[in-house]
Amino acid sequence: xxxxxxxxxxxxxxxxxxxxxxxxxxxxxxxxxxxxxxxxxxxxxxxxxxxxxxxxxxxxxxxxxxxxxxxxxxxxxxxxxxxxxxxxxxxxxxxxxxxxxxxxxxxxxxxxxxxxxxxxxxxxxxxxxxxxxxxxxxxxxxxxxxxxxxxxxxxxxxxxxxxxxxxxxxxxxxxxxxxxxxxxxxxxxxxxxxxxxxxxxxxxxxxxxxxxxxxxxxxxxxxxxxxxxxxxxxxxxxxxxxxxxxxxxxxxxxxxxxxxxxxxxxxxxxxxxxxxxxxxxxxxxxxxxxxxxxxxxxxxxxxxxxxxxxxxxxxxxxxxxxxxxxxxxxxxxxxxxxxxxxxxxxxxxxxxxxxxxxxxxxxxxxxxxxxxxxxxxxxxxxxxxxxxxxxxxxxxxxxxxxxxxxxxxxxxxxxxxxx
Numbered sequence: 001x002x003x004x005x006x007x008x009x010x011x012x013x014x015x016x017x018x019x020x021x022x023x024x025x026x027x028x029x030x031x032x033x034x035x036x037x038x039x040x041x042x043x044x045x046x047x048x049x050x051x052x053x054x055x056x057x058x059x060x061x062x063x064x065x066x067x068x069x070x071x072x073x074x075x076x077x078x079x080x081x082x083x084x085x086x087x088x089x090x091x092x093x094x095x096x097x098x099x100x101x102x103x104x105x106x107x108x109x110x111x112x113x114x115x116x117x118x119x120x121x122x123x124x125x126x127x128x129x130x131x132x133x134x135x136x137x138x139x140x141x142x143x144x145x146x147x148x149x150x151x152x153x154x155x156x157x158x159x160x161x162x163x164x165x166x167x168x169x170x171x172x173x174x175x176x177x178x179x180x181x182x183x184x185x186x187x188x189x190x191x192x193x194x195x196x197x198x199x200x201x202x203x204x205x206x207x208x209x210x211x212x213x214x215x216x217x218x219x220x221x222x223x224x225x226x227x228x229x230x231x232x233x234x235x236x237x238x239x240x241x242x243x244x245x246x247x248x249x250x251x252x253x254x255x256x257x258x259x260x261x262x263x264x265x266x267x268x269x270x271x272x273x274x275x276x277x278x279x280x281x282x283x284x285x286x287x288x289x290x291x292x293x294x295x296x297x298x299x300x301x302x303x304x305x306x307x308x309x310x311x312x313x314x315x316x317x318x319x320x321x322x323x324x325x326x327x328x329x330x331x332x333x334x335x336x337x338x339x340x341x342x343x344x345x346x347x348x349x350x351x352x353x354x355x356x357x358x359x360x361x362x363x364x365x366x367x368x369x370x371x372x373x374x375x376x377x378x379x380x381x382x383x384x385x386x387x388x389x390x391x392x393x394x395x396x397x398x399x400x401x402x403x404x405x406x407x408x409x410x411x412x413x414x415x416x417x418x419x
Contacts, residue, residue, distance in 0.1 A: 005189075006182045013178045014171065021170065025163040032159055036152045041121070044134045047082050048145045051097055081148035085111050088141040114144055123149065198367075207249065210242035217242075252383045256366065256390065266394060270418050271309040273344055274301050277337050280316040284324070293327050297335035303344045304418040307395040312415075315391050315399075316346070318384040319411050323350035326409070344417050349410040355403040363401060364389040 083098035085107055096107050106127070113124040114133045123132045130153040136143045217235045224232060278299055288295045305312075323333045331351040338345055355363065362368050367382040392399040395415060403409040 006179075006186050009182045009185070010175070010178050013182075014175060017174055018171065021167055025167060029156075029159060029163065033156060036156060040132050040147060040149050040152060041134075043082075044121075044132060044145050044147050047084070047147065048134065048136060048143065051084050051143070051145070083107070083110075083146050085144045085146070086138070086141065087111065087144065091115060091142065094141065110146055111144060114146075195366075207246065210246045210249075213242045214239050249383075252387060255387060256383070266308050266311065268307050268395075269309075270304055270306050271312075272302060273305045273312065273346075273415065274299050274303045274337060276309050276313050277316055277335070277346065280313050280320065281335060284317070284320045288320075288324060288333060291324065291327075292330055293324065294330075294332045295335075296332065297337075299335075299337045300339055303337065303339055305344055305395075305415045306418055307415070311391045312395070315388045315413065316348075318388045319348040319413075322384060322411075323348055323409075326350060326352045328352045339417060340414075342417050342419075343414045346413040346415075347410055348413075349408055351408045354405040354407055354409050355401065356405060357403075360401055360403060364399070 081100070083096060083100075085093055086095040086097075088094050091111070093107060093111060096104075098107075110126060110131065110133075113126055113131075114122070114135060117124065120136075121132075121134045123130060125131070129148055130150045132147045132149045134145050136145070217238045220235050221232055229236070281295075281297055281299075285295060320333070320335075327333055327350040334347070334349040336345075336347040336349075364385050365382075366386040368386075389399050392413060392415075397413060397415040399411065399413050401409060401411045
């Protein structure tokens with residue numbers, strides 16, 4: 001699917017760029033073509049006018065046409081090669097004005113090439129040279145002006161070849177460049193698609209487990225339909241427990257889905273983060289001591305940030321609950337809230353087995369758990385830290401973890417300080 005998407009992107013990109021290049025090259029070509037031919041027409045007119053002026057000047061006479069009667073004194077005002085052929089009304093050559101010596105048959109051939117085109121101006125190829133001409137009626141007959149345009153034609157052809165070579169090279173470069181950027185552009189889409197697939201698979205798997213337990217317990221109840229509710233109360237408790245777990249799971253999934261689609265509108269305001277953290281600690285303090293785990297906390301007073309107080313409390317609760325689950329027996333949970341430059345830093349640390357480096361970068365992924373057996377033992381779905389990260393990201397803060405194997409794990413939260 002992604003390969004087809006990339007290929008479509010490449011084809012569309014190449015087609016658009018090819019059309020743009022074609023339009024650009026064609027525009028340059030036609031502008032150059034028009035300029036060259038306008039210059040050729042201008043040169044032909046100047047040569048013709050120069051001959052008219054020379055012909056009318058005192059002391060200048062036209063020699064009669066013959067093998068040695070070509071007027072070599074008539075020079076063109078241009079530096080290009082040119083000549084003029086004079087004819088009578090029947091198109092017979094009567095005189096030639098030229099600055100170079102060639103066989104008279106050449107002039108006859110040039111005249112015939114011009115006449116075969118049956119128009120007043122045009123161009124033709126003769127003896128591997130390109131010539132432009134104009135035919136002008138005069139009193140004695142006709143005057144045909146010829147101009148060598150081989151160099152101008154070469155410029156136009158070189159321009160065409162240059163465009164072809166440059167266009168081909170550009171398309172090759174653009175193809176590989178587009179392919180590189182297409183792969184870069186599709187990579188996050190592919191990654192998001194794979195995460196979505198994994199998310200759906202994991203969610204389905206997690207929902208399947210409590211449903212199976214509920215289904216089993218219902219079967220037990222149905223198989224003892226004559227028994228009293230009191231005697232079967234434990235099966236009902238199991239059903240209720242699993243339904244509560246499913247409710248929590250669906251709520252978490254709904255929250256993450258809303259975050260992904262930006263459907264959550266959160267009201268931000270300034271609040272005392274020190275008081276918010278202390279309130280969460282007081283809520284959890286009894287549970288922590290009940291599990292024979294030491295708790296130490298140091299809260300710097302009156303640290304104010306901007307955000308949603310309830311959401312930040314939820315994050316602190318997630319981190320404390322996580323620390324409580326994975327702290328070792330008779331271990332220690334340490335909480336620190338302090339000001340650091342223009343930020344507020346919250347540290348939640350617990351002693352225990354720690355988290356290896358290859359897991360640290362993934363613990364905030366949805367449904368990710370470092371140890372499936374421990375996850376089953378302590379419960380949970382691997383969504384808590386993912387939710388915590390989404391909340392902190394919404395608050396323009398940072399959340400990350402550091403760990404020392406067999407010693408401790410520390411979670412860090414940085415939030416902007418309101419001065």
